[in-house]
Amino acid sequence: MFAYTSIALAPVLGLLLDGQSAMLADPAGQLWQVHDSRAVTALVGLFTVLPFWLMAVFRSAARSATGVLIVAPAAWPAVGPQKCL
16 A cells, blocks of 8 residues: 555655746647646645555455455455455
8 A cells, every 4th residue: 555655755755845936848849848847746646556555555454354265266266255364
């Protein structure tokens, strides 16, 4: 779960902690602000990673509350719930 958290927060923290306002030009000559590019990267990263992070949090909370390892039935149909060690 730490990996999901760090992946989700890295672009956001980079956006918040960076105070530079540099401009870049692409091969067509279009100018782009680095801040805007980082903002879009952070936003896309949050929407991509957030559902997986929430799933990991809920599965971890359910596992610690019940002591039962939740196994996806489609992935392992022959294996049922198992006690956590």
